[in-house]
Amino acid sequence: MxxxxxxxxxxxxxxxxxxxxxxxxxxxxxxxxxxxxxxxxxxxxxxxxxxxxxxxxxxxxxxxxxxxxxxxxxxxxxxxxxxxxxxxxxxxxxxxxxxxxxxxxxxxxxxxxxTAMLAAAARLGAPLGGDFCALSLSDNLKPWDVITARLEAVLRADLVVALYNPISRARPWQLGAALGIAAEIRAADTPVVFARAVTRPDEALRVMTLAEARDAPADMATLVIIGASATRLIPRAEGLPFVYTPRSVAAR
Amino acid sequence: MxxxxxxxxxxxxxxxxxxxxxxxxxxxxxxxxxxxxxxxxxxxxxxxxxxxxxxxxxxxxxxxxxxxxxxxxxxxxxxxxxxxxxxxxxxxxxxxxxxxxxxxxxxxxxxxxxTAMLAAAARLGAPLGGDFCALSLSDNLKPWDVITARLEAVLRADLVVALYNPISRARPWQLGAALGIAAEIRAADTPVVFARAVTRPDEALRVMTLAEARDAPADMATLVIIGASATRLIPRAEGLPFVYTPRSVAAR
Missing domain, CATH: 3.40.1010.10 (Tetrapyrrole methylase, N-terminal domain)
Structure with missing residues (x-):
């Protein structure tokens, strides 16, 4: 052929x-x-x-x-x-x-x-600087209990979590539920990023705490990053803070 | 400034x-x-x-x-x-x-x-087609017990696993140990990819079973992908098979 x-x-x-x-x-x-x-x-x-x-x-x-x-x-x-x-x-x-x-x-x-998580990470600093994972929150092709089991596992293992397909008109509540699970496992001040339409004319970047993220708007074009326990902010005089995850992990 | x-x-x-x-x-x-x-x-x-x-x-x-x-x-x-x-x-x-x-x-x-896992995935098909994670096997900056705990968590959660920094002269045994952990959790015929120096003149791609991977050579330029339970091969008349992970996950 x-x-x-x-x-x-x-x-x-x-x-x-x-x-x-x-x-x-x-x-x-x-x-x-x-x-x-x-x-x-x-x-x-x-x-x-x-x-x-x-x-x-x-x-x-x-x-x-x-x-x-x-x-x-x-x-x-x-x-x-x-x-x-x-x-x-x-x-x-x-x-x-x-x-x-x-x-x-x-x-x-x-x-x-x-891919969206690399583009979002580059705009914000280095939030994926340690071990990380990419999960799709869509339950169109995957049962919701598999999604929550995976999410809990990676949150407990302290990976940075990038959430693709966080929300859509047909799936309005899943992102809130996922952030609720995260709030049970990670600290309330964990940095969370909502990166919408990165590099496009309608780009919108938000850096929040996990507690704040639960009330923040998102849509199909949003990529969500939930920081690990070590993920931190570097404030700047103007604009968003940098978000980064150090390469080192302390002994347990 | x-x-x-x-x-x-x-x-x-x-x-x-x-x-x-x-x-x-x-x-x-x-x-x-x-x-x-x-x-x-x-x-x-x-x-x-x-x-x-x-x-x-x-x-x-x-x-x-x-x-x-x-x-x-x-x-x-x-x-x-x-x-x-x-x-x-x-x-x-x-x-x-x-x-x-x-x-x-x-x-x-x-x-x-x-990044290496996207380049390797593209050369082989779509091995990262489902949920996946990227872990560094280097224990220069991270205790080995954190690495193994994370690896076990993501293997049990059935994510595709991309391993960066799998081996070096100073870290000769860690990859074998990691594949040993994988063999306790995933089936022996799980597809594993060793993708070395992807797109460079000395590129070398190997598609193996998890059982075979434990004896396969690797070096600093190698990126390892361990398939999820659903990761599969599509044989071709010539060359390597395609490796892909379906988007769907069956109900448990």
Missing amino acids: SGSLTVVGLGPGDPSLLTESARRALDAAEDLIGYIPYVARVPERPGLVRHASDNRVEVDRARHALELAASGRRVAVVSGGDPGVFAMAAAVFEALEQGEPAWRDLAITVEPGI | SGSLTVVGLGPGDPSLLTESARRALDAAEDLIGYIPYVARVPERPGLVRHASDNRVEVDRARHALELAASGRRVAVVSGGDPGVFAMAAAVFEALEQGEPAWRDLAITVEPGI
């Missing part, structure tokens, strides 16, 4: 945070597939066919991409952030595993990108 | 995986500070002063960078991967917190990069 499929990470939003390699993959594509706002980030050009689809149809979208590639097209599936982190890459491999055996001979590649 | 300090993520190695924003920061720098092999990645040019130092002097290096910035220079501190993930950003903020109060008024920024 002569077609190809590349899953491209667009990074957090600002075009300057795209890698050169991702940009080349976009420039080489004949078909562009993805969630509407991600497809919209890629400039139109002659010869580029755009297939924008709504959210929550990831495997259908992945199957469509594989079919186009199998027909000989050069296909780019676009994802915000990094495609391997709560994004399109896993959906593509799910569709590949369940699909036509011949699809496995296609040239399939993944172009990594700056 | 007119000086500035940017902590720049160079990504895994291939220059095409640098972001445009990181490249601009390097182009604007007057002083380049970092561990010898990272400084060596940045091409020489007139007006760029290079300060390469050995490993394990991170806070001294950070203090030097802040002093230069305070003297009015445009300084770039370079890090492999992402500077916020087991790299120079936390050291810079440690030095900032402990240093001259006036340093806090400097323009200090962090340019994110593609």
Whole structure:
């Protein structure tokens, strides 16, 4: 088969945070597939066919991409952030595993990108400076009791916790519940970051205590970071404090 | 103060995986500070002063960078991967917190990069497709019993585990011990990836079972990924299988 499929990470939003390699993959594509706002980030050009689809149809979208590639097209599936982190890459491999055996001979590649937690961390200092984890709070694909068990485990192990998909119209209470669990395990003054739409025109960054975070607004574009016990602030004369987690952990 | 300090993520190695924003920061720098092999990645040019130092002097290096910035220079501190993930950003903020109060008024920024686990994941498929964590196995700055407690917690919580700093000449047995702990908690056929020097000329990728991994060679440039219970392989006619973790988790 002569077609190809590349899953491209667009990074957090600002075009300057795209890698050169991702940009080349976009420039080489004949078909562009993805969630509407991600497809919209890629400039139109002659010869580029755009297939924008709504959210929550990831495997259908992945199957469509594989079919186009199998027909000989050069296909780019676009994802915000990094495609391997709560994004399109896993959906593509799910569709590949369940699909036509011949699809496995296609040239399939993944172009990594700056995922939301790295972009948010960079804007604020170094909150992920120690051991950390990335959890999705969405219970669309995962039972809520698995999510809470994982959250409790990483909070007790004193990892920094990055929460993806913290809230949506259909999942309004999960973030509050997660912060409630955190408040039982971590101190009330633990630094918490709500980083919304990082590097995009509507970016909004908030640095709060865990106690304050429980009443703070969030939406689908928000990435939440809950500090570890050692995570600390460095105040500045102007603007937000820096947030960082020291590399060292004292003996217990 | 007119000086500035940017902590720049160079990504895994291939220059095409640098972001445009990181490249601009390097182009604007007057002083380049970092561990010898990272400084060596940045091409020489007139007006760029290079300060390469050995490993394990991170806070001294950070203090030097802040002093230069305070003297009015445009300084770039370079890090492999992402500077916020087991790299120079936390050291810079440690030095900032402990240093001259006036340093806090400097323009200090962090340019994110593609960290090793994202680069390795992209080369192999989507092994980080579910919840995951990043742990450093180095006990230079963290007691070994904290490391093992964290490792056990995340293994029992069924997260995918990315291990940074798995081994060095001074720490020869820790990776074997960590894989031994994993073998008590995860199945012997759990996929494990050893991804060495991803995207560099000496790249070496291995996909093994957890049982096989315990006898496999690794070095300082290796990033280890231990799959979750659902992590799976998709064999291909040629080359390594794809490794991916499905997005869904079944009810318990």
